[in-house]
Amino acid sequence: MLLRHTPKEIKERKVLSVNPAKTCQPIGAMYAGLGIHGCLPHSHGSQGCCAYHRSALTRHYREPVMAATSSFTEGASVFGGQANLLQALLTIFTTYKPDVVAVHTTCLSETIGDDVNQIVKKAYKDGTIPEGKYVVHTSTPSYVGSHVTGFSNMVKSMAVQLAEKTGKSNGKVNIVPGFVEPSDMVEMKRIAGMLGVETILFPDTSGILNGPMTGKFNMYPKGGVSIEELKSTGDSIGSIGLGAWASADAVRALDTQFKVPCQVQDLPIGLLATDRFVDALRTAAGVSVPDTITQERGQLLDVISDMQPHLYGKKVAIAGDPDQVIALTEFLVTMGMKPVHIVTGTPGKAFTKRIKEVTARFGDEINVKGPSDLFHLHQLIKNEPVDLLICNTYGKYIARDEDIPFVRHGFPILDRVGHSYFPTVGYKGGLHFLEKILSALMDRTDRDAPEESFELVE
Amino acid sequence: MTSISVLKQREKQIYQKGNQPFEMECETKSLAGAVSQRACVFCGSRVVLYPIADALHLIHGPIGCASYTWDIRGAQSSGPELHRMSFSTDLSETDIIYGGEKKLKKALLELIDKYSPKAAFIYCTCIVGIIGDDVDAICRQVEEETGIPVIAVHSEGFKGTKKDGYKAACDALFSLIERNKSPRVTLPDSINIMGEFNIGGETWIIKKYYEAMGVKVVSVITGDGRVDEVMQAGNAALNVVQCSGSVSHLAKQMEEEYGIPFIRVSYFGIEDTSDALYQVAVFFDKNPEILKKTQDLIKEKVQAIIPRLETMKKDLEGKKAAIYVGGAFKAFSLIKALKTLGMEVVLAGSQTGTQEDYKVLRQMCNEGTVILDDSNPLELAKYSVEKDADLFIGGVKERPIAYKMGIGFCDHNHERKIPLVGFEGMVNFAKEVHGTVTSPVWDLVPRRQNLTGKEGAI
Incomplete structure (x- = not known):
């Protein structure tokens, strides 16, 4: 009983986070930065932040994760980090030769009041940033929001700082995919491709954080959205932001500043949300839905129907990032499951409201809390046990202690592979995710069945 | 890969044995902008x-x-x-x-x-x-x-x-x-085990050795640690300090304030483990029983593992290893242990080594061995490939880099799951090294196919 320290009785906590369901902004910004081709993310703060973020991303993706740091010292903390950042940019462009550097701040540089915008301007002016190279930068104080906020901030910055409006439409649709896996980004592009819609998807970590083994270490792997594409986002015919927390700011900013009409949608996880995504692409580009997509939709629906006796009424606890959790909850509800405990670590009042909407058929029977932590989720489960837990790897303690079937989803996943190669979004992704849920539930049924009712055919 | 350039300012933190006078710059702050592997x-x-x-x-x-x-x-x-x-x-x-x-x-x-x-x-x-x-x-x-x-x-x-x-x-x-206000009493034949953190249960192995030798362990700082035990640490006759930097400051303080002498040891590899136990036995030479028991223990343990090591050594003879670890002290032990297995060290580096440490490293290594201080992924990749390493020993951030290049890997940092200390640990280490170095997977790596000119299986 690893979590023997979790009591059943729930007491309101205001000053403490125990076993968090979130982490801090900069790692989200670093992940977003990695989705630009030829980009070196840069952490403007102490060395430790950068080391922790790189380690966490490395554990999750099992890929080299490159990022530089301003290596703050006591001096920099007193006199400001301008000298460190200028030195850093010089070092980076002369040695690591990226096309672009994505600078994010930390709690330290934010609190001492470094004006990164000003420092970057100076670096452009004095030639520290060579001709034809770029720096995008964003503010990511760790004491506001979560890793999702940091992702959102960096995505917005890469759009507004690089986008241009030439006045000539490029005929493309911008897709901001949200804080999802590289596999999900590939799937979004595949769906758009089937519809015949040309897209600019950013950030795009596919090829970078799920790359092939080549026998070489390449600092800037193939993959990622190019600078040219980012520039061109201002000329697109529309933008779709997937996930209100991670993607809304970017597409709204492009709408305001460059008059690119935007839509903000849930992540396309599950049948209904994927329908809405396909429809959004269809209307934005004025195309019709091909049979291949209808076929995939039909297959997902077919498996849901085949297996609905195994799903109906099953109680589920879910924790994760708001965009993910909202879409997953809707998916489970449409399949007849009952998500009873729903927790996110990321702040945002709209969370509870949206969860109430997608779980409307259960009324007040649903426990939803955000921002909260996994300690709270565990307490909820102790009070009302569930049949399935969906959470990042940190859920494994709860799953073990309470002996609950467990499906890993979200960030971080530190102890399994697959997430960066098999998508959860789209109809195919839905099918993949459904298969994981069913396997977890049915393996448990088989494990627990008495010998006489242990049957060959389910 | 040979075209990778080295940061100009870092030239004094890289040394290739034999080709230049030895003058290692170290214990410096990291250069801002470098992709350092250091933490905070x-x-x-x-x-x-x-x-x-x-x-x-x-x-x-x-x-x-x-x-x-x-x-x-x-x-x-x-x-x-x-x-x-x-x-x-x-x-x-x-x-x-x-x-x-x-x-x-x-x-x-x-x-x-x-x-x-x-x-x-x-x-x-x-x-x-x-x-x-x-x-x-x-x-x-x-x-x-x-x-x-x-x-x-x-x-x-x-x-x-x-x-x-x-x-x-x-x-x-x-x-x-x-905070322990009771008067200090020096317990006969007693030690504190310091700088040992019980990763994979390592403390328990070491403790058993001391028990077998008739030496009393007052506290372990901090593996499997308890507050009450640590508070008794002032009553030990000797501090036995493992790990280059982590707790030597405490040992020095206890020497100054309480007059408890300390010795520096390593429990990694046959040579260093035996040496550590002998040093403690010799310290307590007033009790000749201890030395006798120590000799018996070491003899028994070494005899038990030698045949198994010899079997694995046959496959490992002449293979090349690269080492990048936190403290240099660990590198010393690793070099000796790899020699026991017949392997040659072609790259050795640490995040926090001192001038003294690097002098020792230099003496231990062969001509042509690259020695690095506070290195980064580019340098590690460059020299590993140049020196054609078969094995890389490092931590979480180095693992995927090694794998990308098709080099076997052994985690000697806190993510190791099996105990690597003592005599039993040496066998585990050898098994791990043998497993990764002789894995058929590396024959499929494009780089190796190019080197040998052979077509791969795929």
Whole structure:
């Protein structure tokens, strides 16, 4: 009983986070930065932040994760980090030769009041940033929001700082995919491709954080959205932001500043949300839905129907990032499951409201809390046990202690592979995710069945 | 890969044996902008204190510092597991403006009431140093109110390197030991095992050796650690210190204040383990029984493992290894252990080595061995390929780099799951090295196919 320290009785906590369901902004910004081709993310703060973020991303993706740091010292903390950042940019462009550097701040540089915008301007002016190279930068104080906020901030910055409006439409649709896996980004592009819609998807970590083994270490792997594409986002015919927390700011900013009409949608996880995504692409580009997509939709629906006796009424606890959790909850509800405990670590009042909407058929029977932590989720489960837990790897303690079937989803996943190669979004992704849920539930049924009712055919 | 250039400013931190006069620059701050593998002060403190299982570890700062260090280090406990929970004051924007003292105090009182820990460590993060919370004062108040030791760990990330974090942790430990007001009595034939963190159960192996030798272990600092035990540490006759930097500051302090002498040892490899045990036996030479028992123990253990090592050595003879570790002391042991297996070290580096350390490294290595201080992925990749390493030994951030290049890997950092210390550990190490170096997977790697000109299986 690893979590023997979790009591059943729930007491309101205001000053403490125990076993968090979130982490801090900069790692989200670093992940977003990695989705630009030829980009070196840069952490403007102490060395430790950068080391922790790189380690966490490395554990999750099992890929080299490159990022530089301003290596703050006591001096920099007193006199400001301008000298460190200028030195850093010089070092980076002369040695690591990226096309672009994505600078994010930390709690330290934010609190001492470094004006990164000003420092970057100076670096452009004095030639520290060579001709034809770029720096995008964003503010990511760790004491506001979560890793999702940091992702959102960096995505917005890469759009507004690089986008241009030439006045000539490029005929493309911008897709901001949200804080999802590289596999999900590939799937979004595949769906758009089937519809015949040309897209600019950013950030795009596919090829970078799920790359092939080549026998070489390449600092800037193939993959990622190019600078040219980012520039061109201002000329697109529309933008779709997937996930209100991670993607809304970017597409709204492009709408305001460059008059690119935007839509903000849930992540396309599950049948209904994927329908809405396909429809959004269809209307934005004025195309019709091909049979291949209808076929995939039909297959997902077919498996849901085949297996609905195994799903109906099953109680589920879910924790994760708001965009993910909202879409997953809707998916489970449409399949007849009952998500009873729903927790996110990321702040945002709209969370509870949206969860109430997608779980409307259960009324007040649903426990939803955000921002909260996994300690709270565990307490909820102790009070009302569930049949399935969906959470990042940190859920494994709860799953073990309470002996609950467990499906890993979200960030971080530190102890399994697959997430960066098999998508959860789209109809195919839905099918993949459904298969994981069913396997977890049915393996448990088989494990627990008495010998006489242990049957060959389910 | 040979075209990778080296940072100009880093030339003095890289040495290729035989081709230039030896003058290693080290113990310097990292160059801003370098993709350093180093961490921060907080990281150093956290890893040293973390294994004390019945203490409360509260991280005072924004959520990230707590998230990234939540149970990532497999320091095992034979009893309580409070150390594996993640507690954070989760500072938000208003706390940054108005200060986090009240929140800290409330959190501490709540946690101490709920969990009845034997002591509490409060880790100060970057931001706490900047907003100026008087953490010491809060600790004094709470200590008075609750009657348990409540100790501030001054581990603000920007105040130096990981080494400074070790020192902050040592200060906290010494402060804990000082709280023991009973008169000191030097127990005969007794030691403290220091700088041993029970990763994969390593402390238990070492402890058994000492028990077999007739040496009393007063406390382990800090593997499988308990507050009460640590507070007795002043009663030991000798401090036996493992690991190059982590707790040597405490050992020095205990020597100065209590007159307890210390010796530096390593439990890694046959040679170093035997040497460590002999050193302790020789120290207690007034009791000849101990030396006798030690000789018997070593003889028995070595005889038991030699045949198994010899079998594996046949496959490993002449294979080349690259080593990049935190402290240089570990590199010394690794070089010796690899020699035992017939392997040659072609690259050796550390994050925090001293001038003295590098002199020793140089003497231990062959002509042409590359020696690196505070290195980065580009250099590690460049030299590993140039020197055609078959094995890379490092930590989490180095693993995927090695794998991308098609080089076997052994984790010698805190993510190792099996004990690598002592005689049993040497067999585990050999098995791990043998497994990865002789894996058929590497024959499929494009780079190796190019080298040999052979077509791969695919």
